[in-house]
Amino acid sequence: MAEPILNISNLKKYYEIKQGLLAFRAQPIFVKAVDDVTFTINKGEIYGLVGESGCGKTTTGRCIARLEDPTDGSILFRDKDIAKIPKKELRGFRKNVQMIFQDPYESLNPRFTVFQAVADPLTVHAREQSLEERLDAVVGALEDAGLKNPQDLLGRFPHELSGGQRQRVAIARALVVDPKFIVADEPVSMLDVSIRAGVMNLMLDIKEKFQIAYLFVTHDVAIARYMSDNLGVMYLGNIVESAETDQLINNPTHPYTRALLSAVPIPDPDYEWVDVPIKGDIPSPINLPKGCRFHPRCVWAKDICKETSPETVEVARGHFVKCHFASEMYGNEEPPPEVPEFDSGDEAEHDAG
Amino acid sequence: MALLEVKDLTLHFKVNEGWVYAVEDVNFTLESGETLGLVGESGCGKTTLGYGISQLLPDNAHVKAGRVIFKGQDILTPSVKKNGTLDAYRPEIRKLRWKEISMIFQGAMNAFNPVQKVGDQIVEAIRTHEKITAQEAEDRVAELYKLVGIPKDRIDNYPHEYSGGMRQRAMIAMALVHNPSLIIADEPTTALDVIMQRRILTEIENIQKKFSMAMIIITHDVSVVANVADKIAVMYAGRIMEYGDVMDVFKRPANPYTKALFGGFPNLKGERKRLASIPGNPPSLVEPPSGCRFHPRCKYAKEICKKEKPPVMTLPSGQLSLCHFAAEVQSGGGA
Numbered sequence: 001m002a003e004p005i006l007n008i009s010n011l012k013k014y015y016e017i018k019q020g021l022l023a024f025r026a027q028p029i030f031v032k033a034v035d036d037v038t039f040t041i042n043k044g045e046i047y048g049l050v051g052e053s054g055c056g057k058t059t060t061g062r063c064i065a066r067l068e069d070p071t072d073g074s075i076l077f078r079d080k081d082i083a084k085i086p087k088k089e090l091r092g093f094r095k096n097v098q099m100i101f102q103d104p105y106e107s108l109n110p111r112f113t114v115f116q117a118v119a120d121p122l123t124v125h126a127r128e129q130s131l132e133e134r135l136d137a138v139v140g141a142l143e144d145a146g147l148k149n150p151q152d153l154l155g156r157f158p159h160e161l162s163g164g165q166r167q168r169v170a171i172a173r174a175l176v177v178d179p180k181f182i183v184a185d186e187p188v189s190m191l192d193v194s195i196r197a198g199v200m201n202l203m204l205d206i207k208e209k210f211q212i213a214y215l216f217v218t219h220d221v222a223i224a225r226y227m228s229d230n231l232g233v234m235y236l237g238n239i240v241e242s243a244e245t246d247q248l249i250n251n252p253t254h255p256y257t258r259a260l261l262s263a264v265p266i267p268d269p270d271y272e273w274v275d276v277p278i279k280g281d282i283p284s285p286i287n288l289p290k291g292c293r294f295h296p297r298c299v300w301a302k303d304i305c306k307e308t309s310p311e312t313v314e315v316a317r318g319h320f321v322k323c324h325f326a327s328e329m330y331g332n333e334e335p336p337p338e339v340p341e342f343d344s345g346d347e348a349e350h351d352a353g
Numbered sequence: 354m355a356l357l358e359v360k361d362l363t364l365h366f367k368v369n370e371g372w373v374y375a376v377e378d379v380n381f382t383l384e385s386g387e388t389l390g391l392v393g394e395s396g397c398g399k400t401t402l403g404y405g406i407s408q409l410l411p412d413n414a415h416v417k418a419g420r421v422i423f424k425g426q427d428i429l430t431p432s433v434k435k436n437g438t439l440d441a442y443r444p445e446i447r448k449l450r451w452k453e454i455s456m457i458f459q460g461a462m463n464a465f466n467p468v469q470k471v472g473d474q475i476v477e478a479i480r481t482h483e484k485i486t487a488q489e490a491e492d493r494v495a496e497l498y499k500l501v502g503i504p505k506d507r508i509d510n511y512p513h514e515y516s517g518g519m520r521q522r523a524m525i526a527m528a529l530v531h532n533p534s535l536i537i538a539d540e541p542t543t544a545l546d547v548i549m550q551r552r553i554l555t556e557i558e559n560i561q562k563k564f565s566m567a568m569i570i571i572t573h574d575v576s577v578v579a580n581v582a583d584k585i586a587v588m589y590a591g592r593i594m595e596y597g598d599v600m601d602v603f604k605r606p607a608n609p610y611t612k613a614l615f616g617g618f619p620n621l622k623g624e625r626k627r628l629a630s631i632p633g634n635p636p637s638l639v640e641p642p643s644g645c646r647f648h649p650r651c652k653y654a655k656e657i658c659k660k661e662k663p664p665v666m667t668l669p670s671g672q673l674s675l676c677h678f679a680a681e682v683q684s685g686g687g688a
Binding site: 053193194220222223225249260263265267271 | 546552613615617629650
């Protein structure tokens, strides 16, 4: 039933930092933004990638859209590895894979009218089209993006549109070339609450109608839950846990996922907050901790976590967890161990006062 | 006696196109130790209202009506100049500001002076109001840092050396220097990741309880209000649409806008159901709609809503709602 459209395996993206005058003599330093990420996106499904800022979720999205060249790994799209093919040969792939960005105030050229913005991809991917055909395609895409009276909008500039309309134009621009897959990077986080629900519903409807798959990148777990069929939780360049959305939300297993989910505010005044079982702050991605990357913040951490990086384990069908104690943690609802005050991470150590 | 009473407050901005009707006819009270959550979308006037209370508005702000009564004294009326603008430098209000009413600003990233050490900036805030030695002030900073959980050795750092969460904590420490009776927190956690947001909110709550301070928390995030506030005021296009105890308003909303706002919020718990979206866009405050400002987007709207500004209705459950059909909306019928 679930037919994979995109297979991402062992994707890596390292950035080299050059610093100082004598940089050429020093050992190169790398920021491992994405480190060994493997997942599959199915046709007509939404894969939600959640995590805090700096976890590598955006970079993963940009690598998949080939806006960044991956350092290593493969991205199989229709049995073709597009991770390595040169930029020149990407045109066919680009027609199938489009991107929606976070800020519609910046992703639309202020000097392009709505028609120019939405028709722009067609000038590359459908050169043979006549102007009438192009006009039809643009109006059709604007309608698909839920904009009423698209004819009236064609000559307008982005500054004449509201935030919600702008994001819908950006969605129309992605839809106009009839893509199979869309990378949406925080597409609703700049929008107001009353507009946001409409744009999210639109994206869900588009998924159903055109069987388009999405990679939906967001920091907001509640939104990710609403949008996604499958979820992946990222921490410092790794996917630490992934599963079908409800399975993951109901059975968070990785210590980081548990901390992340317990920190999300619930819009219900009766809801009792539980303490977030996590220590300290996110370490710098330049000096990654040895062993499990989460161990300095993990309240369950044991000695092995400091030494060896854990394998990814399948704890239930399709539910993967990158933790040494994944099987023990799965379904275990015992409260997290108390953190001794003297061992409460770098910064939190001072919380004790 | 209530700590803070805002009565019929109306604040407009003069701009080239005319007037921006940013805050209209706002009424609420706040007891000491209480938290009011002020929610609304961008441009609804919630920040203007918050800054209006501490009189930190730009020069083109005009007070059209209203009083702000703090500890039994009207602090607003004496500050209003003949042309309606505010005298931000009135000595009485300067004495009050930060000592009695302090603020946690939106985006702690930019709230600190980047070329001055964070500790020095806090010391300055202390010594402006109190004649104590620099050493005493520094000791107070160290105490406050302990309270908000920043290591003492970071006092002599510059703002860029702090992480986002630390800067926000330093901002909170600075707001606390004089043990104020009221803190106005403008989107205190919006720029932070959820884990840090949760820590900061817990910290604010603990500190607030410890010193029984009142707080106004300005945010667009309904779920934050559900978690920290006692009372909620929902603002739309410059007006408070619904006001009451958090429990009452969340359990039985009596205003179409409140209902729509809650309905558009995804939840991590409970069943996954389709969110309801509100048609249209928030109005421009230069030319707000006639009658009820929400009527063009309201599914309950009738003829009267276009013509007449709705009266403030008091519901049996206790909350106030600015809607002609508040009772019907609350019981779910009337559409």
